[in-house]
Amino acid sequence: MTLLLDNQFKDLPPDKAIDTKLFLESVSHIPSFFDCLGSSVFSVIKSDINGNIMKIKGVYLKDPAKYVTLQDTVEAEREAHGAEWPKVGATLALMWLKRGLRFIQILLQSLADGESDENNPNLIRVNITKAYEQALKKYHGWIVQKIFHVALHAAPYKSNFLKALSKGEEVKEEDCLANVSQFLVNYTATVDAIYEMYTDLNAELDYTV
Amino acid sequence: MTLLLDNQFKDLPPDKAIDTKLFLESVSHIPSFFDCLGSSVFSVIKSDINGNIMKIKGVYLKDPAKYVTLQDTVEAEREAHGAEWPKVGATLALMWLKRGLRFIQILLQSLADGESDENNPNLIRVNITKAYEQALKKYHGWIVQKIFHVALHAAPYKSNFLKALSKGEEVKEEDCLANVSQFLVNYTATVDAIYEMYTDLNAELDYTV
Ligand SMILES: CCCCCCCCCCCCC/C=C/[C@@H](O)[C@H](CO[C@@H]1O[C@H](CO)[C@H](O)[C@H](OS(=O)(=O)O)[C@H]1O)NC(=O)CCCCCCCCCCC
Ligand SMILES: CCCCCCCCCCCCC/C=C/[C@@H](O)[C@H](CO[C@@H]1O[C@H](CO)[C@H](O)[C@H](OS(=O)(=O)O)[C@H]1O)NC(=O)CCCCCCCCCCC
Numbered sequence: 001m002t003l004l005l006d007n008q009f010k011d012l013p014p015d016k017a018i019d020t021k022l023f024l025e026s027v028s029h030i031p032s033f034f035d036c037l038g039s040s041v042f043s044v045i046k047s048d049i050n051g052n053i054m055k056i057k058g059v060y061l062k063d064p065a066k067y068v069t070l071q072d073t074v075e076a077e078r079e080a081h082g083a084e085w086p087k088v089g090a091t092l093a094l095m096w097l098k099r100g101l102r103f104i105q106i107l108l109q110s111l112a113d114g115e116s117d118e119n120n121p122n123l124i125r126v127n128i129t130k131a132y133e134q135a136l137k138k139y140h141g142w143i144v145q146k147i148f149h150v151a152l153h154a155a156p157y158k159s160n161f162l163k164a165l166s167k168g169e170e171v172k173e174e175d176c177l178a179n180v181s182q183f184l185v186n187y188t189a190t191v192d193a194i195y196e197m198y199t200d201l202n203a204e205l206d207y208t209v
Numbered sequence: 210m211t212l213l214l215d216n217q218f219k220d221l222p223p224d225k226a227i228d229t230k231l232f233l234e235s236v237s238h239i240p241s242f243f244d245c246l247g248s249s250v251f252s253v254i255k256s257d258i259n260g261n262i263m264k265i266k267g268v269y270l271k272d273p274a275k276y277v278t279l280q281d282t283v284e285a286e287r288e289a290h291g292a293e294w295p296k297v298g299a300t301l302a303l304m305w306l307k308r309g310l311r312f313i314q315i316l317l318q319s320l321a322d323g324e325s326d327e328n329n330p331n332l333i334r335v336n337i338t339k340a341y342e343q344a345l346k347k348y349h350g351w352i353v354q355k356i357f358h359v360a361l362h363a364a365p366y367k368s369n370f371l372k373a374l375s376k377g378e379e380v381k382e383e384d385c386l387a388n389v390s391q392f393l394v395n396y397t398a399t400v401d402a403i404y405e406m407y408t409d410l411n412a413e414l415d416y417t418v
Contacts, residue, residue, distance in 0.1 A: 040418040044253045048256075051256070143360065143362055144250060150355045150356050154352050209249040
């Protein structure tokens with residue numbers, strides 16, 4: 001059993017509403033994904049994402065009946081916060097969290113699709129760079145972009161990364177990637193639904209950090 | 210009134226024992242120091258330091274009568290944790306926290322001493338670099354060291370930094386630096402006492418991250 005497959009995201013209902021409680025339970029396993037990257041450099045990202053999750057959870061727990069779905073939560077905050085919104089509360093935390101989730105999605109999809117650097121087939125820098133460019137780069141100023149390029153040197157070898165995804169068990173690369181593909185089905189649908197919601201509610205911001 | 214002077218560290222008693230509760234109260238104002246650096250790049254460091262403080266506080270609150278001083282705390286953990294110690298609990302958190310505190314101390318001392326880059330008198334990169342080299346560099350592998358050099362570009366101008374230290378009020382540079390010197394008296398004594406304690410208890414580690 002892989003780490004990922006142990007913690008599948010749920011099927012979405014037809015209206016694509018995401019149950020807040022189930023979502024929080026599923027994403028609670030995400031921060032440990034960054035441990036699979038193997039370097040303490042990534043613990044910083046782990047805490048950032050963990051902070052997002054805690055922020056959303058904090059809002060939810062104040063009134064679970066009011067914040068049943070993620071959409072309920074973002075809409076309730078739009079009502080409550082006036083001009084500050086959407087740069088506030090769970091809306092802001094989920095805005096950033098979805099980018100981290102998208103980063104992971106694109107990285108895993110790229111690996112599952114067999115994209116690799118012909119000259120360095122055991123490196124995952126091309127996959128990480130693709131994920132970064134599509135999910136995060138535009139929200140980062142030049143200093144953080146440059147830090148990304150340095151941090152890339154701390155990325156693990158593909159073989160070690162796949163092993164870590166499989167909880168340290170020696171599984172065949174194909175088997176691990178089949179598990180990844182399986183995981184990506186509901187995961188991608190969930191991330192897509194959050195992005196759609198931010199577009200629909202006009203909740204997206206594009207400031208850089 | 211400056212931000213720093215509002216939150217003076219306490220006088221140490223003759224035996225240099227540091228009261229855990231008073232220490233936690235004093236350092237709780239430290240994370241916001243990193244806001245004075247003005248860039249979101251430093252929010253990552255702020256959370257790391259905040260994490261250290263929360264970890265120590267968590268241990269303290271479990272049994273305030275047992276952990277009256279920082280020394281009591283480190284010694285109690287040495288008893289409790291066997292071979293894992295000192296890379297554990299409040300002992301580990303304080304080990305790293307003291308390095309961040311030392312970084313701040315050397316940076317502020319260097320500014321108070323008037324050390325500056327003749328060619329760029331309004332930059333504080335020489336002061337930050339000095340503090341980094343003395344307090345942290347040896348605990349960082351080459352990737353984090355390189356990230357430090359990139360992050361240095363996000364450092365504020367001296368004038369803006371001193372203004373932020375003075376809570377955004379326009380104070381004269383000399384007045385601000387006089388306040389800094391005043392703040393450094395008890396602060397430095399406290400940081401020194403923690404370092405001495407780690408040496409005396411053989412609690413220091415020098416692994417790199
Ligand atoms: C001592 C020497 C060191 C010197 C200092 C070095 C500091 C280096 C800092 C580099 C940046 C680390 C990444 C963190 C970046 C974060 O700044 C951003 C925005 O973070 C958001 O900010 C909001 C306010 O604007 C709220 O506070 C959000 O918080 S709230 O919950 O309160 O609302 C918070 O998540 N998150 C991001 O960009 C998300 C990052 C997602 C992870 C991406 C994976 C990348 C993997 C790369 C692999 C190669
Ligand atoms: C998306 C793109 C980005 C990609 C990713 C980029 C990531 C960049 C990461 C750079 C490193 C940021 C600084 C944090 C470093 C931390 O790793 C270290 C050790 O941190 C310690 O580790 C322990 C375990 O070994 C425990 O977990 C401690 O936690 S415990 O409490 O649980 O025990 C924890 O503090 N702290 C440090 O080195 C302390 C740093 C102190 C602050 C120094 C000020 C420097 C100012 C510099 C100004 C120019």
